[in-house]
Amino acid sequence: MCGIVGYTGGQEASPLLLDGLKKLEYRGYDSAGIAVQNDGVLRMIKASGQIANLVEKTDGGAALPGFTGIGHTRWATHGAPTDTNAHPHMSNDGKFAIVHNGIIENYAALRQELTDRGFVFRSETDTEVIVHLLDMYYRGDLKAAVMHTAARLEGSYALGVLCADQPGKLCAIKMASPLILGVGVGENFFASDVTALVSHTKNVIYLEDGEFAELTPENITVYDCTGKPVSHSVSRVVWDVEAAEKGGYDHFMLKEIMEQPRALKATIEPRIRNGRIVLDDFDDAFRVCFADVRRIVITACGSAYHAGMVGRYLIESLCRVNVEVDVASELRYRDPIIDDQTLLIAVSQSGETADTIAAIKEGKNRGAKVLSIVNVVGSTIAKLSDYVIYTWAGPEIAVATTKGYTTQLAVLDLLSVWMARERGLLTGERYDELVKGILALPERTQRSIDLNPQTGYLAERYRDNTSLFFIGRNMDYAVGLEASLKLKEISYLHSEAYAAGELKHGTIALIEPGRLVVALACLDSLFDKTMSNIKEVKARGAKVMAVAREGSRRIFTEADDALFVPATDPLLTAIPEIVPLQLFAYYVAKANGCEIDKPRNLAKSVTVE
Numbered sequence: 289m290c291g292i293v294g295y296t297g298g299q300e301a302s303p304l305l306l307d308g309l310k311k312l313e314y315r316g317y318d319s320a321g322i323a324v325q326n327d328g329v330l331r332m333i334k335a336s337g338q339i340a341n342l343v344e345k346t347d348g349g350a351a352l353p354g355f356t357g358i359g360h361t362r363w364a365t366h367g368a369p370t371d372t373n374a375h376p377h378m379s380n381d382g383k384f385a386i387v388h389n390g391i392i393e394n395y396a397a398l399r400q401e402l403t404d405r406g407f408v409f410r411s412e413t414d415t416e417v418i419v420h421l422l423d424m425y426y427r428g429d430l431k432a433a434v435m436h437t438a439a440r441l442e443g444s445y446a447l448g449v450l451c452a453d454q455p456g457k458l459c460a461i462k463m464a465s466p467l468i469l470g471v472g473v474g475e476n477f478f479a480s481d482v483t484a485l486v487s488h489t490k491n492v493i494y495l496e497d498g499e500f501a502e503l504t505p506e507n508i509t510v511y512d513c514t515g516k517p518v519s520h521s522v523s524r525v526v527w528d529v530e531a532a533e534k535g536g537y538d539h540f541m542l543k544e545i546m547e548q549p550r551a552l553k554a555t556i557e558p559r560i561r562n563g564r565i566v567l568d569d570f571d572d573a574f575r576v577c578f579a580d581v582r583r584i585v586i587t588a589c590g591s592a593y594h595a596g597m598v599g600r601y602l603i604e605s606l607c608r609v610n611v612e613v614d615v616a617s618e619l620r621y622r623d624p625i626i627d628d629q630t631l632l633i634a635v636s637q638s639g640e641t642a643d644t645i646a647a648i649k650e651g652k653n654r655g656a657k658v659l660s661i662v663n664v665v666g667s668t669i670a671k672l673s674d675y676v677i678y679t680w681a682g683p684e685i686a687v688a689t690t691k692g693y694t695t696q697l698a699v700l701d702l703l704s705v706w707m708a709r710e711r712g713l714l715t716g717e718r719y720d721e722l723v724k725g726i727l728a729l730p731e732r733t734q735r736s737i738d739l740n741p742q743t744g745y746l747a748e749r750y751r752d753n754t755s756l757f758f759i760g761r762n763m764d765y766a767v768g769l770e771a772s773l774k775l776k777e778i779s780y781l782h783s784e785a786y787a788a789g790e791l792k793h794g795t796i797a798l799i800e801p802g803r804l805v806v807a808l809a810c811l812d813s814l815f816d817k818t819m820s821n822i823k824e825v826k827a828r829g830a831k832v833m834a835v836a837r838e839g840s841r842r843i844f845t846e847a848d849d850a851l852f853v854p855a856t857d858p859l860l861t862a863i864p865e866i867v868p869l870q871l872f873a874y875y876v877a878k879a880n881g882c883e884i885d886k887p888r889n890l891a892k893s894v895t896v897e
């Protein structure tokens with residue numbers, strides 16, 4: 289939520305900042321702004337709407353010359369998405385400009401105090417208090433002003449600070465919001481995410497909470513909150529520039545759907561050695577921990593929660609361990625039964641989701657061991673966890689997750705088979721069969737893409753349905769939840785997913801002639817049951833688009849249309865099954881002219897509670 293970027297070096301800052309903001313636009317896109325230092329003066333330009341408006345208003349950056357600057361792309365929390373509320377925010381005397389990602393929880397009290405002291409507020413944001421605090425504490429020593437200011441703030445913040453008095457210098461401060469420093473040659477950067485850095489440098493420093501850094505073109509010095517210098521090693525980013533580009537596709541979402549076979553391969557293959565599943569370098573340590581585990585709680589939000597739902601079916605079926613799946617924003621509000629014999633599995637693409645972070649902290653306080661499934665290396669969730677299994681999906685830019693979700697499923701497949709073997713619950717033959725099935729998932733996923741060229745046509749046919757239902761049982765139901773979210777978040781059609789047997793307990797009242805019901809029927813063992821539910825909605829005039837196994841002819845005895853999924857072990861069906869539904873959601877949104885990669889009101893990484 290919100291993206292920040294900073295540059296100091298020998299090049300014009302503005303075009304670089306605009307380029308960085310474009311890469312971060314998925315973090316928030318309701319307004320944007322940049323500020324640049326030039327000859328001891330700070331100047332800024334802000335624009336509501338997408339970055340393109342800012343590019344136009346700044347003439348591609350030419351309107352703001354200078355070699356040191358900061359930029360921001362906003363997802364509004366405090367105050368409407370207007371030019372005035374957009375960042376940067378400037379002090380009354382024009383000496384400081386700041387950009388901020390996060391929330392200042394004590395801003396109301398600080399605002400009152402600063403107003404009483406004569407500072408004039410121009411925006412409705414929580415952020416503006418920070419710039420006035422800096423101004424108040426500044427006596428020519430930027431580091432001291434930053435430390436005093438940070439000590440007054442409660443909440444989360446990644447901050448970039450520019451000071452008119454300090455040519456070529458930037459300050460970057462981190463507390464519970466992502467912030468990464470980019471180490472260049474004769475130039476240095478900061479950004480919320482490596483995607484904004486990789487076209488300039490792959491050498492990065494991950495700041496810890498409470499740390500701040502001073503950046504000049506030649507140096508980066510990192511300090512702890514007491515002002516003591518701390519040394520950091522420089523890490524090398526593995527993502528390449530192309531990974532964060534559209535590569536010829538109309539949208540990032542379509543590119544990311546198509547990348548799934550490759551992302552799955554990268555996630556699965558290094559973890560299968562000589563026919564055995566190996567959990568990276570913590571296999572042995574986790575074995576000791578897992579021996580004591582009596583229950584498993586999976587916690588996550590949105591699509592990652594839906595991955596957790598699939599995980600529950602998998603783990604309970606294979607490992608015979610009790611599994612609960614909890615929406616992360618609810619977990620800590622219900623006095624959960626979590627103790628030192630609980631394994632908490634946190635699932636998150638970004639690794640920065642505030643609710644998931646809070647759920648992990650709650651679990652740790654109650655003694656649970658935490659294993660996280662995360663895509664972003666060095667993210668907050670990765671750092672908080674006892675064990676991390678990375679999904680090697682590469683950067684995911686589209687707000688609607690696709691490859692992030694399927695690689696989470698792949699890790700859950702690997703993990704549950706690993707755990708079942710550990711508990712001695714699989715014969716050698718079944719283990720080999722499952723491992724082979726997991727290794728085949730990239731190819732099955734590609735087959736799922738190839739099998740369904742009709743998705744665009746079906747999307748055209750059903751695009752006018754303003755309200756629809758997804759039904760399925762067991763794993764089909766869990767996949768339906770994700771398919772429904774995918775459709776609603778990018779096409780704005782109302783849709784809901786129901787356990788197929790549950791529909792008749794009330795919701796069937798909404799079925800009327802012409803209503804679209806998407807029926808997921810990929811599990812042979814439940815096929816007849818789901819067919820009965822299809823008959824129930826057909827009898828009330830619904831149109832049915834089914835998702836069925838490749839070669840299933842019986843489906844057409846009831847369904848009007850069908851998408852097909854290649855034969856897979858029933859426990860591993862979720863990945864190939866979601867793919868045609870991702871494509872369906874994509875094409876419906878496209879047919880309806882929606883903003884696919886940046887749907888309204890959403891942001892990629894939800895760093896507020």
Ligand code: M6R
Nearest residue numbers: 590591592636637638641688689
């Ligand atoms: O980064 P995370 O996986 O923790 O994000 C969780 C959800 O915010 C995310 O999955 C969201 O539901 C997506 N927009 C779904 O496409």
